Amino acid sequence: MPYDVDAVRARFPALAEGAAHFDGPGGSQVPDVVGRAVADTLTSAISNRGTVTPSERRAEAVVTDARNALGDLLGADPRGIVFGRSATQLTYDLSRALAKQWGPGDEVVVTRLDHDSNIRPWVQAAEAVGATVRWVDFDPVTGELSAEAVADVLSERTRLVATTAASNLIGTRPPVCRIADLAHEVGALHWVDGVHATAHASVDLPALRADVWTCSPYKFLGPHCGVVAASPELLEGLHPDKLLPSTDAVPERFELGTLPYELLAGSTAAVDFLAALADTDALGEPGHPLPDAGHDTRRERLVAGMKALHAHEQALLDVLEPALRDLPGVTVHSNAAKRTPTLLFSVDGRDPQEVRSALAERGVNAPAGNFYAIECSRHLGLGDAGAVRVGLAPYSSQDDVARLLDGLREVTR
Incomplete structure (x- = not known):
């Protein structure tokens, strides 16, 4: 249509x-449906997550719905969806957790194509533990970041390769799959900044073979928060600093403090709106809920x-x-x-x-x-x-x- x-x-x-x-x-x-989801959640009876009272169950449902929505958007396991204040904050938090496994002689790869949120956290985390940072340049004339340029700096000491899925400045979309394969060949993780890419292209995390994908709902019609998607198994091996009484369960161990339920509800609504673009003739009337989705998932x-x-x-x-x-x-x-x-x-x-x-x-x-x-x-x-x-x-x-x-x-x- x-x-x-x-x-x-x-x-x-x-x-x-x-x-x-x-x-x-x-x-x-x-x-409008995103704004309404935020407002309705803020003005509903809601408590900290639990199973005893209706307000506790409402909070639990908001979180579960949001993990499922982002899992559907990214083709990822909902159990590996982590929410935070921003993609920058989540990258900083997880860079510190990952750096606990690094030391002198280990290497981290970053590129000059990236937003600084996918550069500086890795540079600073590497410096803190004595690891070495390897830089990859892109062609300033064509704007291309080649897999070969990444391959040139990889070694058996590479622990993580951080690249973007799309440059927020010039739009370049590097070969994510090929870079992921190269990183895995030397035993490294591939961390992908998908903040700009997620707003414009369908994402299938297993098909892309990336280990971690970040995105921000406010770039794709949602409210201001950040998301990390990874396999639950990968997250199980990371141990961030956290409060003593907070849960050690994945993905909650990475979500410091109480989640912003209203922003998660808005993120779910944003994902649903993107799904509705498949049939814009059936978007419904302004100010009303989106029409029934039909039989497709x-x-x-x-x-x-x-x-x-x-x-x-x-x-x-x-x-x-x-x-x-x-x-x-x-x-x-x-x-x-x-x-x-x-x-x-x-x-x-x-x-x-x-x-x-x-x-x-x-x-x-x-x-x-x-x-x-x-x-x-x-x-x-x-x-x-x-x-x-x-x-x-x-x-x-x-x-x-x-x-x-x-x-x-x-x-x-």
Whole structure:
């Protein structure tokens, strides 16, 4: 069925403000059902998790539902889904737990393509135990991170390889499966930052062969929290610092303190909305619950929904990208063969923040900076200032693209 972007947009109250949002890579707008799930959970009778009172059981159900939802989204075992404040926080926490198994002579691999949240925690954890950090560069012209470049730094002393599934700055999607195989050949774990990738492509953790996958629901229509997905068996072998009376069960041993039940409920609603993109004609009326899902499993609907989303975003990108590249004085830095619908560009003689402000005056939200991918920005020759980034989302429309291009034509004239 055709992707009905008007039906999708009708479920996003924030769009009534009128801006054309290209800031999704930093955090997407939220559909009404997600906001309602958060509000309903906050205002319901709810307690700490348990089985005795209705409010305890409600909290338990929220957590169970969220683990199942993220398991369906990522093709992962729900028993290996860990929730935290952010992907950055979870990476820091688990890096310290993993580093307890490292020592002098051990090696950790990071890349200059990554967001700093998949670099600095590993660098600092390695330094704390005397391990060595090996750096992998990407091609600054093509934006490609090759498996061969990763293979060149691996050895029998490699303990962990940290790579992104998609660059949040330039959209590059490295060969995750091949890198995972290379890491496993030397006995290392493969940790994948999937924060940017999860919003744009169907994820199947076993098929990707990655050991750990991180993501953030607020990048794919949900509330602000973070997720780690791994096998329960892998998590059983890690022992984070925790409070004495807190449970040692997996995955709870990694979830420090009481979970934010309202954010987990919102995350479940976001996953359900992504599944509904498989049939946008049946999204239902704004302000109402999503219609009955039918007979297909949520996992099946998610795979179909992400396929429909990819086709929608690609159609818009096919209009946006060539027009952007044709603008005088514009340099596009997103050049990899396989990418998300995310474009980083600069305008000759114009500070990126100046371009951002000029677009904002025209009702177009297109932020500028290095977006915490500071090593990537520097390697591209953009320094810490970075450039302007535009990203497509489920609610992006042809009108949005036209407004962006019209604004840039005025800016570059």
